[in-house]
Amino acid sequence: MKQAKLFKLITNIFKKHGLSTKHSVICSKAILNAELVGAPSHGVSRIASYCNRIKNKVINAKPNIKIKKISSSVTHIDADNAVGFIGADLAINKAIQNAQRTGIGFVAVKNSGHYGLSGYYAEKAAKKGMVAFCFTNAPPAIAPYGAKKTLFGTNPICFAAPTGSKVPFVLDTSVSKINRGKIRRAEQLKKKIPFGVALDKFGKPTNDPKKALDGIQLPIAEYRGSGLAWMIDILSGVLTGGNHSGKVKDPFDDFSGPQNIGHMFIVFKSNLFVKNYNKRIKENIKRIKKLPKLKGVKKIYFPGENKSERFRKNFNKNINIPKNILTIVNNLNKSWS
Numbered sequence: 652m653k654q655a656k657l658f659k660l661i662t663n664i665f666k667k668h669g670l671s672t673k674h675s676v677i678c679s680k681a682i683l684n685a686e687l688v689g690a691p692s693h694g695v696s697r698i699a700s701y702c703n704r705i706k707n708k709v710i711n712a713k714p715n716i717k718i719k720k721i722s723s724s725v726t727h728i729d730a731d732n733a734v735g736f737i738g739a740d741l742a743i744n745k746a747i748q749n750a751q752r753t754g755i756g757f758v759a760v761k762n763s764g765h766y767g768l769s770g771y772y773a774e775k776a777a778k779k780g781m782v783a784f785c786f787t788n789a790p791p792a793i794a795p796y797g798a799k800k801t802l803f804g805t806n807p808i809c810f811a812a813p814t815g816s817k818v819p820f821v822l823d824t825s826v827s828k829i830n831r832g833k834i835r836r837a838e839q840l841k842k843k844i845p846f847g848v849a850l851d852k853f854g855k856p857t858n859d860p861k862k863a864l865d866g867i868q869l870p871i872a873e874y875r876g877s878g879l880a881w882m883i884d885i886l887s888g889v890l891t892g893g894n895h896s897g898k899v900k901d902p903f904d905d906f907s908g909p910q911n912i913g914h915m916f917i918v919f920k921s922n923l924f925v926k927n928y929n930k931r932i933k934e935n936i937k938r939i940k941k942l943p944k945l946k947g948v949k950k951i952y953f954p955g956e957n958k959s960e961r962f963r964k965n966f967n968k969n970i971n972i973p974k975n976i977l978t979i980v981n982n983l984n985k986s987w988s
Contacts, residue, residue, distance in 0.1 A: 652970050652977075657695070658683055664698060664983050665734075668705045669712030674737050681736045681767045686970050689961040692832030693767045696839060696976050700765075700902045701734055702983050707906040710734055710764060716741065724753045727891075728760045732909040735766035739787075739914055743772040746918040747779055754923050760914040761892035765789070765902050770823030770955065773811030776918045777819030784917040785809040788887040788894075790901045790910070792831050792868045796877035799854065801867055802897040803880035805831050806887070813921050814936060814953070815929040821955030826879045827868040834860045834868075835903070840973060887913040 652660075658679050665675035678701070685694035704710040714731035716738065721727055726745050730738030742758045749756030766772070769785040776783035789804025805825040812820045825831075828848040837844050838860035846856055849863035857863055870876025888895025893913020900910045922928045940951050972980070 652972055654683065654687075654966070654970060657686075657970055657972070660980065660984060661695070661698065664702065664980065667984065668702050670734070671713070674734070677740045678734055678736045681740070681771055683970075684771050684962075685768055686972075687962045687965045688768070688770075688958045689965070690768055690832075690958075692830065692836040695972050695980060696836055697765070697767070697832070699979050699983060704764070704902060704906065705734075709900075709906050709909050711909075718745070724749050724755050724757055726756075726758045728758060729892075730760055730763040732762050732764070732911070735764035735912060735914075738763040739766035739772055739916075742914060742916050743775055743783075743785070743918070746783075746916040747776050747781060750776075750781055750918045750920055751779075755919040756916070757918075758916045759891040760916075761911065762909065763893070763912045763914055764910050765912065766914065768823060769807045769809035770811065770821045770958070772916065773809045773823065774819055774821050774955070777811040777813050777821065780813050780921055781918045782813075782921050783809075783811045784915075785811075786883050786886045786915040788884050788899055788913055789831070790899045790905075791897045793827055793870050793877065793880050794867050795881065796870075796874040799867075803870075803877070803884055804899060805868060806880045806883035808879060808883060811955070813929070813932065815933045818956055818959045820932075820936075820953050821958065823954075824871075826870055826876045826883065828871055829868065831864075831868065834863050838864065839976060886915045891915060 661679040661682055662675045665678050666672060682694050705712050711732040714733035716731050717729040719727040728738060728742055738760045742760045746756035746758040766787060773783040773785045786808060788806050791801040792805050793803040794801050795803060805827040807825045809823040814820050834844055843858045844860050844863060846858050849857055849866060849868050851857040851862040851866040870880060884895050887893060891913035894911040899912055936953055
């Protein structure tokens with residue numbers, strides 16, 4: 652499907668589900684970006700879950716978002732259970748504005764939802780000459796180290812920085828060995844997942860996505876990954892006023908109430924401490940890229956570089972949406988208003 656046609660379709664679906672044109676466009680841009688950077692697990696396949704939550708009145712289609720100024724640098728946002736993209740987009744823009752004025756912007760969000768790819772927001776800051784950290788928590792998927800019950804989400808952690816070129820450094824990773832969206836997409840497409848990334852509910856290794864979703868996802872680096880998940884739960888949930896310690900509801904299956912996900916955005920000027928930042932970061936990247944390469948390796952990439960190449964490659968191409976997912980999306984556009 653052509654990019655413009657898909658963008659119009661997504662925007663129209665959100666408008667039919669009660670969102671304003673402005674908010675529908677914000678959602679569409681984030682979803683389309685996920686498809687273009689090669690992360691379809693956070694793209695069109697997610698639309699039905701947002702719409703189902705709006706229908707079940709656990710996402711507020713017309714939120715009354717409150718912005719509380721704590722200081723010139725610090726802001727607290729109550730997203731009023733809006734679609735996650737909306738609160739996150741407002742927050743990263745506010746963090747950038749605060750940083751432009753004072754050198755640093757620190758924005759917390761509560762009462763939000765799934766906001767897609769963390770790197771999408773961090774990249775906005777990096778392209779403005781800022782360094783950014785983005786954190787968000789998620790529904791239970793990972794068991795704390797030593798426990799046999801899930802509690803932490805896959806809790807992505809993201810860092811971005813300017814590189815002195817058009818392509819920023821963007822490290823966007825979950826603290827699980829595979830992100831939950833990829834498991835759900837594998838389930839939708841009736842594909843297997845790799846062994847070694849999840850256990851079934853009985854604690855046995857599985858490559859069945861359904862059993863993985865009902866079981867336990869494994870963290871990166873064992874207890875270290877569990878510790879990172881815990882850290883992000885504190886940053887995104889405890890500190891913001893959002894849900895935490897296993898209270899974030901599953902967006903696909905639990906309609907008993909809003910998710911109340913929390914986000915944390917920390918943004919600061921890249922030249923805050925050294926005025927020759929661009930020269931130093933270019934030197935840093937150049938030295939690493941010149942290192943001897945392993946056999947078969949053509950290029951050493953910095954985080955975000957590969958994703959940027961996929962974006963450029965896909966930008967002028969039609970976006971391939973699997974038939975079963977496209978059918979669901981087309982039905983959403985027809986069936987409910």
